[in-house]
Amino acid sequence: MLAETVCSALAAAGLGIAAVTAFRRRYLTATRIAAYALVPAGLVLTGVVEWAAGIVFQPAVWVGFGLLGLSWLLLAATRAVERRGAGKARKAAEASGPQAVAPAAAAPQVGRGSRPPAAPGRAAAPEEDFSDIEAILKKHGI
Structure with missing residues (x-):
């Protein structure tokens, strides 16, 4: 009964503040205050x-909340x-040395690319092939 009276008083006070705010020609703010003031009345x-x-004033409910808090702490x-x-296991693993991500994977062939190996009697082609770039530059007259 007391909680309903307090909520009704809050709603009446809020509507009074909204009326004063509307009197000052701040209608948008007054509407927002009135909306907030009607919430306690709606809850009642x-x-x-x-x-x-009824929940707040029952001791069994507070024991239940205490048990929920204890379980969360545990x-x-x-x-x-x-x-x-x-963390200790991770530090021990780091101390033992680096581990391969995929130990069964083959190591990549560095520098081989997709070109076939050079013939044994011929000299190897230069690593960089700029023929396509030269053709573009010639096309534009550079």
Whole structure:
């Protein structure tokens, strides 16, 4: 009963402030204040305030909230301990040396590209082939 009275008083006060604001010709702000002021009245009329007041003043509900908090703390503590243990294992792995990501994968052939190897009797072609660039430059008269 007390919670409903407080919410109704808040709604009436908010509507009064909205009326004063509208009198000052700040209609948009007055409409926003009126909207916020009607929320407590709506909560009283739907019964949400009575339900919430019934929950707040029951000791069994507070014991339930305490148990939920305790379970959250236990889960957070086990996660922190697990991370600390994983950190030690990671440091030990780093100390043992670098590990290959895919040890079965073949090492890449550096510098070979897609060209076939040069014949044994002939000299190797230069590494860079600028013939296409030269053709473009000649085409533009450069």
